[in-house]
Amino acid sequence: MTPAATRERWRELAAEVLRKAGGDAAEPERALATTTYDGITLAPLYDAADLPDDAPGLPPATGDGRAPGRPWQVRARHELADPDAVLADLHNGAGSLWLAVAPEDLAQALAGVPLDTTPIVLDAGARTAEAAAALRALAERRGVPPASLRGCLGADPLGLQARTGTPADLADAAALARACEPPGMRALVADATPYHEAGAGDAQELGCSIATGLAYLRALTGAGLTVEEAFGQVEFRYAATADQFATIAKLRAARVLWARVAEVSGGPPGQFQHAVTSAAMMARHDPHTNILRTTLACFAAGVGGADAVTVRPFDDALGAPDAFSRRVARNTSALLTDEAHVARVADPAGGSWYVERRTADLAGHAWEWFQEIEEAGGMAAALASGLVPERIAAVRADRARDIARGRAPIIGVTHYPDLSQPPRPAASPPRPPVGALPRIRHAGEFEDLRDLADARPVRPRVFLATLGPAREHAARVSFAAGVFHAGGIETVTGTPEEFDPRVTPVACLCGGDRRYAEQASAAAAALRAAGATRIWLAGRDRHDGVDAVLHAGCDVPEVLRTTLADLEVTA
Numbered sequence: 001m002t003p004a005a006t007r008e009r010w011r012e013l014a015a016e017v018l019r020k021a022g023g024d025a026a027e028p029e030r031a032l033a034t035t036t037y038d039g040i041t042l043a044p045l046y047d048a049a050d051l052p053d054d055a056p057g058l059p060p061a062t063g064d065g066r067a068p069g070r071p072w073q074v075r076a077r078h079e080l081a082d083p084d085a086v087l088a089d090l091h092n093g094a095g096s097l098w099l100a101v102a103p104e105d106l107a108q109a110l111a112g113v114p115l116d117t118t119p120i121v122l123d124a125g126a127r128t129a130e131a132a133a134a135l136r137a138l139a140e141r142r143g144v145p146p147a148s149l150r151g152c153l154g155a156d157p158l159g160l161q162a163r164t165g166t167p168a169d170l171a172d173a174a175a176l177a178r179a180c181e182p183p184g185m186r187a188l189v190a191d192a193t194p195y196h197e198a199g200a201g202d203a204q205e206l207g208c209s210i211a212t213g214l215a216y217l218r219a220l221t222g223a224g225l226t227v228e229e230a231f232g233q234v235e236f237r238y239a240a241t242a243d244q245f246a247t248i249a250k251l252r253a254a255r256v257l258w259a260r261v262a263e264v265s266g267g268p269p270g271q272f273q274h275a276v277t278s279a280a281m282m283a284r285h286d287p288h289t290n291i292l293r294t295t296l297a298c299f300a301a302g303v304g305g306a307d308a309v310t311v312r313p314f315d316d317a318l319g320a321p322d323a324f325s326r327r328v329a330r331n332t333s334a335l336l337t338d339e340a341h342v343a344r345v346a347d348p349a350g351g352s353w354y355v356e357r358r359t360a361d362l363a364g365h366a367w368e369w370f371q372e373i374e375e376a377g378g379m380a381a382a383l384a385s386g387l388v389p390e391r392i393a394a395v396r397a398d399r400a401r402d403i404a405r406g407r408a409p410i411i412g413v414t415h416y417p418d419l420s421q422p423p424r425p426a427a428s429p430p431r432p433p434v435g436a437l438p439r440i441r442h443a444g445e446f447e448d449l450r451d452l453a454d455a456r457p458v459r460p461r462v463f464l465a466t467l468g469p470a471r472e473h474a475a476r477v478s479f480a481a482g483v484f485h486a487g488g489i490e491t492v493t494g495t496p497e498e499f500d501p502r503v504t505p506v507a508c509l510c511g512g513d514r515r516y517a518e519q520a521s522a523a524a525a526a527l528r529a530a531g532a533t534r535i536w537l538a539g540r541d542r543h544d545g546v547d548a549v550l551h552a553g554c555d556v557p558e559v560l561r562t563t564l565a566d567l568e569v570t571a
Contacts, residue, residue, distance in 0.1 A: 007045065011029070014044070015028045018032075028044070029043055029044060032044035037201035037399060038365050042358070050353050050356075070343060071338075072307060072343060073096050073119065074311075075094070075098050075309065077276070078097065078098070079320070080109075081106070081108040083109060083112060083113075093331065093333065095118075096308060097118060098121040098123060099121065103127055106131060106134045116144045116149070120150070120151040121151045126160060147181040151185055152187070153176055154189055155173035155177075156173075156191045162194040162198075162388075162437050164433050165433045170219035171219070173187060173216065176188075177220050183232065186232070186234065187233045190212040191236075192236070192238050192239065193237055193239050197279055197280050202250045203365035203369055205250070206366035206370075207366045208388065210261060211378065213236065215379050215380065217267075227265055230267070231265075235273070235274060236273050239278040240276065240277050240298065240300055240306070241278045241280075242297055243300075244297075247297060247304055248349050249358040249362050250304065252347070252349070252350075252359045253362040254273065256360075257370070258271040260367070272308075273305065273308070274308040274309075280441055281293055282312060282314075283317065283447070284425075285421065285443070285447050286412030286417065286418050287317065290312075291314045295332050297311075298311050303342060311333060400442075404556055407553075410442060410443045414446050415482065415486070417488075419488065423451070423455065449487045450487055452488070452570070456569060459489070460504070461492055462506045462507070463491075463494065463499050463503065464477050464491050465496040465499060465508065467511030467515040468512060472514075479538055480510055487564060489560070493510075499527055499530050499531075505531060505534070505566065506533065506563055506567060507534070508537065509524065509536070509539075521544045524546050534562075536550050537549050538550045
């Protein structure tokens with residue numbers, strides 16, 4: 001008879017495996033738990049006992065834009081006033097437009113676009129008032145009543161402060177809200193992506209968004225809007241990543257947090273959510289892997305309940321996308337809604353012991369961060385004082401350390417890179433203004449190193465000197481090759497006797513522990529005598545004659561910088 005599947009039975013089995021692996025078998029749950037960048041513990045096992053007392057669920061904290069069982073709004077982003085590209089999106093699956101074009105180019109971008117049926121979201125930064133006026137003027141020329149316009153004017157003075165360091169002026173945003181004719185058009189967006197793109201954790205992103213939303217409510221009610229009108233003038237924007245459960249929990253937690261603000265303020269609980277696939281997760285090298293990342297992110301955004309979703313084209317990090325990448329981006333949502341039927345069920349993750357617990361824990365941490373921002377004087381003050389930048393910088397450093405040590409792999413960049421790909425145009429992002437948050441991509445440090453190698457007429461190489469038969473050295477050859485390939489460095493494999501300094505002056509010994517004890521010192525001496533100027537060892541322990549050791553958890557960018565310098569590959 002099969003034993004009952006209980007938590008105790010799981011502990012027994014897990015402890016047995018940990019004992020065999022030399023781990024902590026006394027407390028398997030602690031040994032197998034992980035911790036997020038927000039300090040939330042993710043357990044290896046969940047059951048009904050882990051459900052929070054008041055599981056968030058979807059109601060009453062639902063969005064007010066997507067009815068249960070209906071697809072999310074596919075929102076295409078355009079940064080160029082290209083009417084052909086805009087219309088191609090609208091005619092092939094997109095339902096709304098997110099335009100980051102200059103106000104004077106707005107009419108060109110919207111040529112042929114029906115303004116009374118197409119939601120338009122503006123993203124004009126400091127020129128938001130000009131863009132709003134240009135949109136109204138265009139509608140007037142076409143005979144479209146202001147009340148028929150739908151979308152969001154995109155005013156986000158606090159987001160602009162985060163992006164540029166310019167002190168926020170909420171009065172202009174409030175004036176735009178007073179001029180908006182509900183219910184179709186909102187004036188403000190509480191955009192959390194500046195914090196995400198600076199490296200924030202999920203709880204930080206949420207806390208900043210709620211603090212921003214509350215600041216806007218205060219400004220709007222102070223300008224004469226009712227509480228209900230003020231709530232109706234704000235939508236929220238969040239980053240969706242390939243970590244699907246993190247994204248699902250984040251969007252669910254965002255609604256819970258905003259419902260709490262609404263309960264205290266006497267406003268409606270709904271939060272209109274615009275999810276956009278993360279710019280920080282996009283890779284410039286092996287860009288087709290971004291198709292998989294954005295598909296996972298779009299899926300998670302839909303399951304998490306987003307009202308509108310923007311899928312970045314897979315070549316977004318390379319510059320302006322082309323027609324093919326835009327088509328793939330559109331069809332990502334179409335496939336998930338029309339073929340996979342992801343949108344047919346409201347809150348499909350609701351009731352999952354893991355998702356409910358993670359949502360509640362994330363909401364709790366985010367609320368604590370939100371309260372800290374409020375105690376510091378609100379979002380504008382927390383940005384200006386350095387509280388928000390400093391806290392985000394700490395998480396950014398933790399994540400960068402994990403990426404550098406292989407604990408947070410980026411497929412196609414840090415793991416399994418394709419050296420046969422042609423060189424990619426090097427990105428030169430402008431230095432952020434004083435007081436502004438940085439904008440990062442997680443792959444950036446590795447890609448900058450890869451660019452140095454790709455720019456050489458002949459790709460730099462490292463010789464992997466094998467000790468013993470393949471069964472003894474295969475694993476360490478694979479490991480060492482992966483480390484060097486991440487920096488665009490080819491590897492040549494052979495015995496120490498086959499080393500040729502004319503091919504490369506850098507070697508790396510690869511073998512089993514027993515071979516190292518017996519042969520590593522002599523092999524290193526032979527390599528040095530043959531002309532090797534640096535000798536690495538793929539393993540855990542140092543040996544006489546080697547310069548440094550590659551090991552699991554080593555700082556890979558530092559290894560690559562050292563090796564490229566040895567190979568005289570510099571910027």
